[in-house]
Amino acid sequence: MAGTNRTGLSNQVLLDKIDKLRELNVRGLELPQLVVVGDQSSGKSSVLESLTGFSFPQAPGLCTRYATQISCRRDPEQQVTISIIPRPGADAALVRGLRSFRRVTSHLTNQDLETIMNEANQVMGIRIDENHTDPSLHAFSEDILKIEINGPEQEHFTVIDVPGIFRVPSPPLTTDNDVIMVRNMVESYMQNSRTIILAVLPSNVDITTQEILKMAENADPDGTRTMGVLTKPDLVTENTTREAIMDLISGKRNRLRLGYCIVKNRSADDQSSTLADRLVQEKAFFANATWNSLATSRRCGVESLKVRLSDLLMSITKKELPNVKMDVASQLESCRVSLKSLGPARIGQGAQRSYLGGLASRFQTITHCALNGSYDGDSVFTTEPDLKLITAVTKMNEKFANDFCEKGHKRHTSSDGLNEDEKAFDLNCAEDEPSSEDKPTDYPELCDVIEKEDYDCPEPIAFEEDSIVDHIERVYQDNRGPELGTFSGSILAVVFKEQSEKWSPLVRAHVSQAIILVHDYITKLLANICPDRQIRDQLWGHLIIDKVRKGYDRAMRQAHFLLRIELEGKPSTYNHYFNSEVQKKRLGRLDAAIDEQPQIFDSEVGLCFPAPILRSLVVDKNNMQQVGEDILDVLSSYYKVSRKRFVDVICRQVIGHFLLEGELSPLKVFSSELVMGLEAEELEMIAGEDAETKDQRAMLELEIKNWEAAMKLLRL
Incomplete structure (x- = not known):
């Protein structure tokens, strides 16, 4: 997979344009995107690491409290840029503070990454552990952490990771409200009609009982934009469970139009292997007699998964871009009409x-x-x-x-x-x-x-x-x-x-x-x-x-x-x-x-x-x-x-x-x-003008500015 350029220059420009639109984070604009969802213990982080080559820090509280956009770009120079996209509707002072956070490095060690992530959490007001008692801090944020990975071996690829679903709070770090907030955040991403849902599910559980699939079904009743990603096949010990998984991969028991793929995560004790090492280990695992019937499947392994996702992302982007343009034009006109209805600013x-x-x-x-x-x-x-x-x-x-x-x-x-x-x-x-x-x-x-x-x-x-x-x-x-x-x-x-x-x-x-x-x-x-x-x-x-x-x-x-x-x-x-x-x-x-x-x-x-x-x-x-x-x-x-x-x-x-x-x-x-x-x-x-009207005017002016920026991007 490395070193092969599956996307032409025009396709790369198209995907760059969508990423720039996403960076504007305009309220109400649905963009074509890949979103990874799953429980906290489903193996989401390992799947993302295998897809992007980015190793997330293992320290508690990091990279799990907000949506993370990971964008890979082919570039002669190796570089990692970490920044924050403010949540929609944030006030101007908060937006300035969040956008001012930007870290760029050509060589990122695990220690450097943990330091940067801690700084990002502080800027977003995240409470990392129970020692942080400041009432202004919160366990989760609607801001988006943006990670751009450029390098000569990279291929254009963008995926969004959202916090894992959890059901039992851990006071004082998380509360019942946090459980609801995370669920609402995940559902909001899934409801986007231009989102490809990657539902990550561990193989060693009963798939039919997984809540994340129920949530995906509610958001995507026809199953036209949901793909199941099965993890941890090495933990499957029963033949009946293994046969059920193979039936899912082959499409015999599948209601999802995009089907299922299966990947092998690195083991919990493996902290030193490289991505190349893991790909070799994965191929060897699926070549085993127990799984070799899937070894040649285009739905087996990280490399096959990334190819399918790249194709899906490009397909939905080309399909939905005209609709995105119409939405931007419509919303821009609607905001202008609303602002006009307020009349000119009435100060004095x-x-x-x-x-x-x-x-x-x-x-x-x-x-x-x-x-x-x-x-x-x-x-x-x-x-x-x-x-x-x-x-x-x-x-x-x-x-x-x-x-x-x-x-x-x-x-x-x-x-x-x-x-x-x-x-x-x-x-x-x-x-x-x-x-x-x-x-x-x-x-x-x-x-x-x-x-x-x-x-x-x-x-x-x-x-x-x-x-x-x-x-x-x-x-x-x-x-x-x-x-x-x-x-x-x-x-x-x-x-x-x-x-x-x-x-x-x-x-x-x-x-x-x-x-x-x-x-x-x-x-x-x-x-x-x-x-x-x-x-x-x-x-x-x-x-x-x-x-x-x-x-x-x-x-x-x-x-x-x-x-x-x-x-x-x-x-x-x-x-x-x-x-x-x-x-x-x-x-x-x-x-x-x-x-x-x-x-x-x-x-x-x-x-x-x-x-x-x-x-x-x-x-x-x-x-x-x-x-x-x-x-x-x-x-x-x-x-x-x-x-x-x-x-x-x-x-x-x-x-x-x-x-x-x-x-x-x-x-x-x-x-x-x-x-x-x-x-x-x-x-x-x-x-x-009362305070409410002033706030409404300021909000509309900001939204018009953002919609105009989006329209300008689409015209380029």
Whole structure:
């Protein structure tokens, strides 16, 4: 194996690139890698020593308390470099301290190695034995010890060793928490979908009961990236155990797609043999008659194992590198978006005022587009279609006008319901307009502002069911004065007020729904432009909510004011349309009466009516009938004029002016002028960065730096 270059130059560059990415230790980046796992007594250290040629010190506590990355490189000069890769999320001071540790030597003795390892343990804060009582020390670390072995006989190869699984703590050196921590650390490495798991298992135990295989199965259910490495075959004494092992090696009883390999460790008493000596001893062992059936297997011995692992590492690296690039690009963009959502650093009044001013400017720009239907002016309308405010308001107003026209009166004024010109224009908007149940009405801050979220307007009373003519006669009899052949304005006022008694609940429900719609728009837009929940809550609670509530209250009071004018004042209009309507009603009544009379057809003149019949139409009525018809004609005409006037005024004044576009509209509250008027204490309270935000910003900036470094490496 020594001296053969199985990896070309391009492959070596590729593997170097992955190792450099690993050195960055970017949180969340899964890299192709070989990870050796097993119990503390499984023979892991001996396997690693045989694979890498690196002899780990035997002193207690060394090389067992953290993950160790061992990288072998072909290089003309012999050199060993030992350094520390800081854990993800470590603070800047700790990172500087850990990265400052670096030991380089061309000739490493066991004594030198023990000294260096002790120094590394101290830098990482490892408690070696019970004499170290400093509470800041810990038994295990999430930092990574990096060992680079360069030499002319080396081949490019990287493997990661993690602490061995143990189940019983040894107080005060290790605790139950350490048992859990080591297990979690091992599982985290195994869960990486780009990790080849090397499960080291002693041959002299029942393989099926080994916990490390259960853990590997949980991480790799299909067994596609797990390889079993059997050790200590020299301790196997029973034939049945040996046959079971041979079946595993040959694949007869194997659920692992990568299969099993077997190696022989050096004996516990062998402290002086070289790696070459051990390879010779291993070959001699497997040439023995007991094991010679495996001697020619590509799954027997350290040399075969290293070849398989080198091929696996290169294969998974080539396969996963495009996915690694995509992950890096995705995570970098995600961190940039998260950092952008925090806005610029807000230290000092100027930065805080500038930040809030930017939010206010964006709020007003989007609102301008929302009120003018310029939805192509900002991408927010694509991601948040609920912000298309004027579209929703227009549909709501149209439905309000239609409901008002079709059902706003208490009684129909004719047997066929409304006249054609009084019927609502169907814009097919009723189906599209969400009901109040679909709208977010759970705003406790509006409970004392909105009055009627929903109103199921009943159908008008049918003409046949309770004739309005009879009703007018009753009202007239109960309220008539000394007028002769006429009626007083008070009678019209009484009849009109009853006919329009549904106006108040219709208007209060419509304005309440409009307030909810505007309030929902404001809250959603604020959430969109200011993702920082703390700033948004402060902005909302201390600056916006009271002012928008006043705007809603003004709109509702204006609606009540208009209702009082229409329903409690004297009926009045200067609209020429009113007189035209009265004449049309009378003419229509006359036309209907004529159509019911006998007709004479003259070939020269055409259709003729006898004069006595025509005279009877005019004079053949009693006083009550004549007054009743006059009241009905005036009522119908005035109601129509008043209804059209009132609907427009509600939509234009209450909704359009007070809620949407007026100077005191709730939509104008959050403005640059408001921000410019804030005092220093208010700025700090609303926009000042707390410790959590500062930490989050620092963390994101560091992660972006690391992701950018990773992206740069991948582009080389």
